[in-house]
Amino acid sequence: MIEEQLKQAKLACRKMQNIDKYTKMDALDAISKALLENTDYILGENAKDIANARDNGISEAMIDRLLLTRQRIEAIAKDVEKVADLKDCIGETVRKIERPNGLIIKQVRIPIGVVATIYESRPNVTVDIASICIKTNNVCVLKGGREAIHSNIALVNVINMAIRDILPTNVVTLIENTDRSVVFEVITANQYVDVVVPRGGAGLIQHVVNNATVPVIETGAGICHLYVDKEADLQMALKIAVNAKISRPSVCNAIETILVHQDIANPFLTKLRSEFAKIKIYGDEEALRYVDGQKADNQNYATEYDDYICNIKVVKNIDEAIEHIYNYSTKHSESIITENNNTAKYFMESLDSACVYHNASTRFTDGGEFGFGAEVGISTQKLHARGPIGLQEMTSTKYIIYGKGQIR
Numbered sequence: 001m002i003e004e005q006l007k008q009a010k011l012a013c014r015k016m017q018n019i020d021k022y023t024k025m026d027a028l029d030a031i032s033k034a035l036l037e038n039t040d041y042i043l044g045e046n047a048k049d050i051a052n053a054r055d056n057g058i059s060e061a062m063i064d065r066l067l068l069t070r071q072r073i074e075a076i077a078k079d080v081e082k083v084a085d086l087k088d089c090i091g092e093t094v095r096k097i098e099r100p101n102g103l104i105i106k107q108v109r110i111p112i113g114v115v116a117t118i119y120e121s122r123p124n125v126t127v128d129i130a131s132i133c134i135k136t137n138n139v140c141v142l143k144g145g146r147e148a149i150h151s152n153i154a155l156v157n158v159i160n161m162a163i164r165d166i167l168p169t170n171v172v173t174l175i176e177n178t179d180r181s182v183v184f185e186v187i188t189a190n191q192y193v194d195v196v197v198p199r200g201g202a203g204l205i206q207h208v209v210n211n212a213t214v215p216v217i218e219t220g221a222g223i224c225h226l227y228v229d230k231e232a233d234l235q236m237a238l239k240i241a242v243n244a245k246i247s248r249p250s251v252c253n254a255i256e257t258i259l260v261h262q263d264i265a266n267p268f269l270t271k272l273r274s275e276f277a278k279i280k281i282y283g284d285e286e287a288l289r290y291v292d293g294q295k296a297d298n299q300n301y302a303t304e305y306d307d308y309i310c311n312i313k314v315v316k317n318i319d320e321a322i323e324h325i326y327n328y329s330t331k332h333s334e335s336i337i338t339e340n341n342n343t344a345k346y347f348m349e350s351l352d353s354a355c356v357y358h359n360a361s362t363r364f365t366d367g368g369e370f371g372f373g374a375e376v377g378i379s380t381q382k383l384h385a386r387g388p389i390g391l392q393e394m395t396s397t398k399y400i401i402y403g404k405g406q407i408r
Helices: 003-017 021-037 039-054 058-066 070-085 125-135 146-163 182-187 201-212 236-246 262-275 317-326 341-350
Strands: 093-098 104-111 114-119 141-145 173-174 195-199 224-228 255-261 280-283 311-314 333-337 353-360 395-402
Touching: 003 114, 003 141, 003 173, 003 182, 021 039, 021 070, 021 125, 021 146, 039 058, 039 070, 039 146, 058 146, 070 093, 070 125, 114 125, 114 182, 114 201, 125 141, 125 146, 125 173, 141 182, 146 173, 146 182, 182 201, 201 236, 224 317, 236 255, 236 333, 255 262, 255 317, 262 311, 311 317, 317 341, 333 341, 341 353
Parallel strands: 114 141, 114 195, 141 173, 224 255, 224 333, 255 311, 280 311, 333 353
Antiparallel strands: 093 104, 104 395
């Protein structure tokens, strides 16, 4: 069954190669409208996932990842429209070379082909990936987690109903089998799948990276850091810390550790204590002088909580902060709060993470916030794609060579 789905997806690639940009825009517009028109159906199916999650004792922060509301469906539909309105990069000339022998060589953007995405929890990912793949003439195979299966089935049903008279069949395929063994079948199907993108927790990502024979674009678990420098505007730092941790703790761009320069530990952490009243804190000995919590160990610093939990550590200087980040970061997103531009420059140039911020929340590491419309994931690797994976990252290139009888 799975092999047949993958085979049909691969065959759909041939037809998608020649779909023009106006047809793709029509398809995305139809999807956006269909999501809004079928809101009640989608919410009804999502409610089943939420009920199952609560029965299974899943935390409220993780349930928030699963939850769809009318407002969230409206936002998802708007994101599809944003993707539709983005400049189409398929067929774009990357470079053009005219050789002395008269050959004209053009490197142009083309779709990757079949993009398989293995992901957890958040049903909006289903629509994000489908819309980006359609815009880039790719075919997507979606393998979501069992915790969101009803929501994902509903969303893919709506998508395929919307595009059935516009695009070839099997352009968007959902694998409904929730058995984890299916993942291995997908990530080793080299004859059908061109690239795999795992999106979820560290365990899922490492399983895919370590077992796939299909090329992988590795996304990263989000152990993100906020460093509050001795020359920080403390009110700004407080506002950013609250946003980066509390606004939505279950997402990968939320911070897990706050590093505080020793010179401002007292005033900053004293202010932070009341703002973080709902946060369970793990801290070093110095931090626990100012905030209530438990002693942090190496495992705490290496954990992506996805919850109302945060580590706090007081550091002697910026170099100690940078060293800590190198030791524990997943190279996703880091931020420094300081009024000293030279200090900020040193911090940003010293680190090797995909996204590094000055005086801003890490919560902006997101395809929509970067102006990409949506994202397939946040890549923490260095080859091909890094940071939010948008349209260009979902393309490859080929060379088209024009001649007039030249031989070598």
